[in-house]
Amino acid sequence: MSTSGNVVAMKKVVQQLRFEANIDRVKVSQAAAELQQFCIQNALQDPLLTGVSSSTNPFRTQKLCSFV
Amino acid sequence: MYPSIHPSIHLSTLTSISSSPVIIYVHLAVQQLQTLCFLANFPLAKMAAQEVQPSETIAKLKSESEALKTKLEEERAKLHDVELHQVAEKVDPLGQFVMKTRRTLKGHGNKVLCMDWCKDKRRIVSSSQDGKVIVWDAFTTNKEHAVTMPCTWVMACAYAPSGCAVACGGLDNKCSVYPLSLDKNENLAAKKKSVAMHTNYLSACSFTNSDMQILTSSGDGTCALWDVESGQLLQSFHGHAADVLCLDLAPSETGNTFVSGGCDKKANVWDMRSGQCIQSFETHESDINSVRYYPSGDAFASGSDDATCRLYDLRADREVAIYSKESIIFGASSVDFSLSGRLLFGGYNDYTINVWDVLKGTRVSILFGHENRVSTLRVSPDGTAFCSGSWDHTLRVRE
Numbered sequence: 080m081s082t083s084g085n086v087v088a089m090k091k092v093v094q095q096l097r098f099e100a101n102i103d104r105v106k107v108s109q110a111a112a113e114l115q116q117f118c119i120q121n122a123l124q125d126p127l128l129t130g131v132s133s134s135t136n137p138f139r140t141q142k143l144c145s146f147v
Numbered sequence: 148m149y150p151s152i153h154p155s156i157h158l159s160t161l162t163s164i165s166s167s168p169v170i171i172y173v174h175l176a177v178q179q180l181q182t183l184c185f186l187a188n189f190p191l192a193k194m195a196a197q198e199v200q201p202s203e204t205i206a207k208l209k210s211e212s213e214a215l216k217t218k219l220e221e222e223r224a225k226l227h228d229v230e231l232h233q234v235a236e237k238v239d240p241l242g243q244f245v246m247k248t249r250r251t252l253k254g255h256g257n258k259v260l261c262m263d264w265c266k267d268k269r270r271i272v273s274s275s276q277d278g279k280v281i282v283w284d285a286f287t288t289n290k291e292h293a294v295t296m297p298c299t300w301v302m303a304c305a306y307a308p309s310g311c312a313v314a315c316g317g318l319d320n321k322c323s324v325y326p327l328s329l330d331k332n333e334n335l336a337a338k339k340k341s342v343a344m345h346t347n348y349l350s351a352c353s354f355t356n357s358d359m360q361i362l363t364s365s366g367d368g369t370c371a372l373w374d375v376e377s378g379q380l381l382q383s384f385h386g387h388a389a390d391v392l393c394l395d396l397a398p399s400e401t402g403n404t405f406v407s408g409g410c411d412k413k414a415n416v417w418d419m420r421s422g423q424c425i426q427s428f429e430t431h432e433s434d435i436n437s438v439r440y441y442p443s444g445d446a447f448a449s450g451s452d453d454a455t456c457r458l459y460d461l462r463a464d465r466e467v468a469i470y471s472k473e474s475i476i477f478g479a480s481s482v483d484f485s486l487s488g489r490l491l492f493g494g495y496n497d498y499t500i501n502v503w504d505v506l507k508g509t510r511v512s513i514l515f516g517h518e519n520r521v522s523t524l525r526v527s528p529d530g531t532a533f534c535s536g537s538w539d540h541t542l543r544v545r546e
Contacts, residue, residue, distance in 0.1 A: 085205055086204050086205060086208070089205055089208040089209065089212065090208060092208075092212050093208055093211050093212050093215065095386075095424065096212055096215035096216060096219065097215060098423075099219055099425075099426065099427060100215050100218050100219045100222060102425070102426070102464065104222065104223070104226050104462065104463060104464045105226065105462045105463055106226045106228050106463065107226055107227050107228055107229055107230075107231070107460070107463045107465065107467060108228050108229045108234060109462075109463075110445070110446075110460040110462050110463035110467065111229065111230075111231045111234040111235070111460070111463075111467060112234055113443075113445065113462075114231065114441065114443070114445065114446060114460065114467075114488070114505075114506070115234060115235055115238060115506055117441075117442070117443045117445075117487070117488055118238075118487050118488050118489045118505065118506060119238070120487075121442070121486060121487035121488070122487045122489060124486060124487065124530075125485050125486040125487035125489065125490075125530055126486065126529070126530050126531040126532075126546070127246075127485040127486070127490060127526070127530055127531070127532075127533070127546060128241075128485055128486075128487060128489055128490060131531055131546070136531065136546070137268075137269070137286055137531070138249040138250065138285075138286070138531070138532055138544060138546055139249065147247060
């Protein structure tokens with residue numbers, strides 16, 4: 080019966096929304112501060128951020144001079 | 148007082164129609180069950196009674212769902228006390244970025260659709276519209292393996308954590324695993340293992356922490372977790388209202404969750420064990436083409452056809468940043484973070500790659516070079532380089 084199927088589907092939607100509405104949340108200020116802290120703590124270990132010297136960089140070939 | 152529940156056929160009628168003992172047995176069992184339900188005040192009986200007025204129930208449920216949606220928005224808004232870029236005002240701005248193409252991988256005969264890095268930080272697997280899947284050594288640009296799939300548009304490919312196999316799929320609606328042989332002459336297609344079966348195209352796939360399980364997403368609107376050895380479906384994830392286009396697993400430290408994005412403009416976070424959707428975000432204005440977790444696992448970024456990339460924080464349960472510019476009008480097809488999470492790389496349909504400062508929300512660099520849409524982009528496992536694949540048939544490794 081299609082109407083009972085709709086009822087079941089709607090009940091699932093309501094159940095899911097109830098679940099989502101009740102989760103614990105933190106303030107954006109706190110969450111943002113933690114994201115920022117992670118970035119700063121790991122900034123030195125980020126090669127794309129800090130750049131890697133030619134000698135240790137596997138993608139740069141060791142040449143005296145190179146034309147790009 | 149509950150209305151009486153009549154079995155559909157009377158026992159006496161049954162015995163005259165059919166001589167099969169099985170039907171009578173089943174019917175008796177059903178009768179017993181219905182009586183039990185009736186006597187035990189089981190909710191099933193209540194629901195059967197409520198079915199007398201289904202439209203009233205649906206209306207009641209609809210209004211409850213609307214009320215819950217409003218409550219959800221209110222709860223989220225209560226905690227929205229500041230913007231991410233305001234918190235980041237005191238952080239030093241990033242300097243000029245110069246990123247050069249170090250390697251160009253040529254060899255695909257048609258659009259490159261997907262790529263993935265091997266954990267050894269030098270091998271790359273890529274798949275293309277012409278059905279070919281190629282494994283490259285990015286340092287030397289040599290092709291180490293090539294497989295021809297039985298279908299075109301191989302939209303998904305992934306490297307196994309061990310580096311010993313690759314998974315791929317697309318219009319064949321399947322995800323197949325090919326063990327990589329050290330013997331270059333061996334025909335890889337012979338050892339192919341079909342793992343996943345969907346009812347529409349495969350849009351993305353990823354191994355979990357081991358070679359033993361694969362997570363897939365499909366145009367059929369579902370995601371699924373499979374056991375590679377047996378091909379058995381371990382868990383399926385239902386909740387998207389349209390094609391699921393992308394997925395990403397949470398970094399291993401944060402547990403068993405993954406995020407998926409789809410054509411219904413929603414990004415859903417799922418619990419891999421229970422199959423339940425834990426959080427859902429719907430702020431994009433068009434299809435979400437790519438999702439990627441922030442390195443700490445507390446947030447994820449998404450790229451969409453609405454020409455924006457957005458950052459969603461999982462603990463604040465809301466969008467916390469939008470990366471967009473009036474001059475960017477083409478969709479973002481793929482996104483990835485640098486190792487510290489400070490940089491967000493976005494590949495766009497206008498052939499460029501935009502590099503965003505995640506904290507401040509500003510663009511720090513725009514990279515050219517591809518001669519057609521950028522379709523896929525991944526930062527290498529050690530963060531020293533990133534690779535982009537394009538409809539111009541090539542892949543470029545830059546840093």
